[in-house]
Amino acid sequence: TSTMRLLLLLVGALVVKNSVEATCPTVHEQQVQVQFRCTRNQELNDFSSNRLDIFAERLLSGVESQCGISKCQLKISDGTDIDVVSSATDTIQFFVADSDVALELSQCSESQRLRFDRCTVKSVVKLGGSTTTTTTTTTTPHLACPEVTYMSRAQFTVGCLQGRGLTDRDGDLLATRLTTSLVENCGIDACDIMSDSSDDLTIIDDNTFTIHVASYHVTEKIDQCRQDQHLRFSQCIVRDVSSTEPVVCESVVYDTPLQMEVACSRDRQLDNLLPIRDLDFFAFRLEQAVVNKCGGKECDLNIPYGASDLTILSPNSFRVNGRESALATLEQCLADGNFRFNRCTVRSISSAASITSSLASITEGIPDTMYSFDLEINGIPSSVSSVTLEWSFGVGSPGTTVLPVTGNTASHTISASYSTPGTYTITITAFVDGEELASLSIPVTILGVVISINPPGLTGGKVGELYNFTLTSSGFPSSLTEVTFNWNFGIDSLSSGEMNVAIVDGVATTTISRTYTSIGAFGLSASVISDKGTLAQTSVVVVIGETIERDNELSICDVWKAANQGGVGVTVDNWDISAIPLGAVFDIEYNAFGIPDKYVVEYPVGNTVLDTGWRGNPMFDGLPLYPGGVVGPGAGSELNIFSRLSSTKFRVTIFGPDPGTVWNYQIRCRIV
Numbered sequence: 001t002s003t004m005r006l007l008l009l010l011v012g013a014l015v016v017k018n019s020v021e022a023t024c025p026t027v028h029e030q031q032v033q034v035q036f037r038c039t040r041n042q043e044l045n046d047f048s049s050n051r052l053d054i055f056a057e058r059l060l061s062g063v064e065s066q067c068g069i070s071k072c073q074l075k076i077s078d079g080t081d082i083d084v085v086s087s088a089t090d091t092i093q094f095f096v097a098d099s100d101v102a103l104e105l106s107q108c109s110e111s112q113r114l115r116f117d118r119c120t121v122k123s124v125v126k127l128g129g130s131t132t133t134t135t136t137t138t139t140t141p142h143l144a145c146p147e148v149t150y151m152s153r154a155q156f157t158v159g160c161l162q163g164r165g166l167t168d169r170d171g172d173l174l175a176t177r178l179t180t181s182l183v184e185n186c187g188i189d190a191c192d193i194m195s196d197s198s199d200d201l202t203i204i205d206d207n208t209f210t211i212h213v214a215s216y217h218v219t220e221k222i223d224q225c226r227q228d229q230h231l232r233f234s235q236c237i238v239r240d241v242s243s244t245e246p247v248v249c250e251s252v253v254y255d256t257p258l259q260m261e262v263a264c265s266r267d268r269q270l271d272n273l274l275p276i277r278d279l280d281f282f283a284f285r286l287e288q289a290v291v292n293k294c295g296g297k298e299c300d301l302n303i304p305y306g307a308s309d310l311t312i313l314s315p316n317s318f319r320v321n322g323r324e325s326a327l328a329t330l331e332q333c334l335a336d337g338n339f340r341f342n343r344c345t346v347r348s349i350s351s352a353a354s355i356t357s358s359l360a361s362i363t364e365g366i367p368d369t370m371y372s373f374d375l376e377i378n379g380i381p382s383s384v385s386s387v388t389l390e391w392s393f394g395v396g397s398p399g400t401t402v403l404p405v406t407g408n409t410a411s412h413t414i415s416a417s418y419s420t421p422g423t424y425t426i427t428i429t430a431f432v433d434g435e436e437l438a439s440l441s442i443p444v445t446i447l448g449v450v451i452s453i454n455p456p457g458l459t460g461g462k463v464g465e466l467y468n469f470t471l472t473s474s475g476f477p478s479s480l481t482e483v484t485f486n487w488n489f490g491i492d493s494l495s496s497g498e499m500n501v502a503i504v505d506g507v508a509t510t511t512i513s514r515t516y517t518s519i520g521a522f523g524l525s526a527s528v529i530s531d532k533g534t535l536a537q538t539s540v541v542v543v544i545g546e547t548i549e550r551d552n553e554l555s556i557c558d559v560w561k562a563a564n565q566g567g568v569g570v571t572v573d574n575w576d577i578s579a580i581p582l583g584a585v586f587d588i589e590y591n592a593f594g595i596p597d598k599y600v601v602e603y604p605v606g607n608t609v610l611d612t613g614w615r616g617n618p619m620f621d622g623l624p625l626y627p628g629g630v631v632g633p634g635a636g637s638e639l640n641i642f643s644r645l646s647s648t649k650f651r652v653t654i655f656g657p658d659p660g661t662v663w664n665y666q667i668r669c670r671i672v
Contacts, residue, residue, distance in 0.1 A: 052079030062116030067108035165206025171198025186225035217284035269315035294333030394424035421448030519545030525627030
């Protein structure tokens with residue numbers, strides 16, 4: 001009957017179908033790359049997953065109908081089995097049963113115009129690889145890598161078609177296609193990334209994984225490639241690349257500057273390695289060569305940040321800091337002919353030029369003490385006949401000089417003193433033709449020792465009365481346990497004293513006493529001393545007898561106005577300048593003649609703007625009456641000692657300790 005006839009046809013069809021499926025291979029071991037040209041404008045990279053499935057089905061149908069190759073000879077069940085090559089959107093890769101099928105497909109494309117989905121196949125190339133129907137493995141075109149040390153990890157964030165997460169993908173296929181894409185599209189050396197199989201991928205979540213790379217420089221280069229183009233592999237697009245484990249050599253001491261000369265292929269020059277990432281990669285390759293070719297250690301050279309850690313000295317030479325032990329290793333590597341990296345060959349290596357000083361540091365410096373530094377520059381190239389030396393003490397003006405070179409060495413001595421306690425840095429740099437050759441920094445700490453006298457002077461003292469003065473000093477280094485106080489009451493050589501005092505909680509203090517037997521102005525001086533010398537000193541004026549106080553007025557400018565002359569004791573002149581316009585500047589002329597006197601100007605009152613020190617005949621220098629010594633002749637002048645502000649008063653105080661003294665002075669203002 002017709003029903004029976006229909007059943008027989010169905011059974012026959014099933015038998016035929018099963019017999020065809022039985023001839024399909026279970027292993028697809030040959031990978032092919034197919035390049036084609038299409039009449040459409042849309043690129044494969046822009047296809048949706050459904051559209052890519054249609055493309056795959058039409059490819060299968062075209063191969064079967066035009067080449068006579070069974071669909072099951074190609075491992076293409078849907079669009080996920082096609083790998084779109086990122087560097088050429090009209091190039092794909094997929095697997096076929098064996099090399100014979102690949103050859104047959106290639107011959108078909110050459111003998112006729114193999115068309116599908118409005119595309120024409122231009123070429124078929126046989127690649128390597130093997131796969132099964134459940135697991136696909138491609139052979140990435142890796143180089144024959146030496147034993148490479150992978151010092152970092154790169155983390156990838158991706159987005160894949162059809163919403164398939166990384167955990168649902170074939171890990172071996174992901175790994176090898178990632179490597180292929182990085183090599184072909186980013187120019188990454190295959191030996192710089194460890195991505196041969198699923199074992200090399202650490203899947204963090206559906207969109208994130210990490211792989212080992214040779215250095216964080218490789219990660220930076222991959223990320224730059226991602227930014228420059230749409231980086232894709234295995235139907236996934238790379239969204240972000242970052243370094244997760246940069247190498248850190250925190251405990252290593254890099255005490256040996258190394259200078260290397262290289263010869264690079266195609267006459268490449270170091271000062272033309274731009275952009276900076278090219279020099280970064282040069283530094284990374286150097287780091288790799290030290291480990292992989294010279295048998296050194298990862299942290300032998302201090303180049304964690306690449307280009308910024310190299311000092312380019314010439315188009316073919318550079319300087320880098322390294323371990324002291326690294327020099328012998330690298331010299332042997334050079335002698336063995338193995339020291340090559342980044343298409344460059346190292347021609348010479350030596351300790352770079354360096355600067356040494358007789359004083360490496362000053363940790364407990366004394367104010368106003370002169371310190372000398374004997375400098376020596378070693379390791380100067382034999383072709384250099386002179387070097388320019390520049391230095392800065394951290395205060396004051398810098399210095400410079402040109403030094404001759406004798407036997408690869410140059411030397412010079414510089415000196416400095418510091419009047420203010422604090423921390424300073426002496427910077428010394430040697431140059432050759434404007435290029436830095438070597439540098440040195442010397443830390444300097446000047447002790448902040450201070451001394452004070454309390455009360456800070458005396459006016460209106462009485463003859464025959466006992467006066468006490470407390471000397472206090474502080475700011476000592478912790479190693480100091482005792483100091484010596486010296487003092488002089490400014491009367492005669494017999495009015496001096498000395499006492500050793502223990503330092504308690506960083507402070508030394510003692511009290512001294514004196515009864516004055518005559519009227520006058522006396523200089524009480526005191527100093528604190530250790531085995532390092534005088535640490536600090538100060539002085540105050542003690543006036544026995546009444547202080548003379550006078551009032552003066554200055555009402556016009558550009559005319560000198562003299563104050564009444566004076567003599568022994570302390571004279572205080574209060575000047576009224578309310579009639580003088582704001583902004584006017586003030587000058588003083590004075591004459592202490594032979595016997596020394598001192599002038600102190602305050603503006604506003606309480607703020608000292610001028611202290612002349614003791615002025616007079618130098619024959620009086622060193623007498624107790626004049627603590628600090630005579631600093632200049634009796635006659636002198638000072639311009640622009642202050643400018644008129646809102647305050648309408650200034651004060652001039654004259655100290656005349658000797659009963660035979662006489663002095664005078666005059667004041668002028670100017671409109672500027």
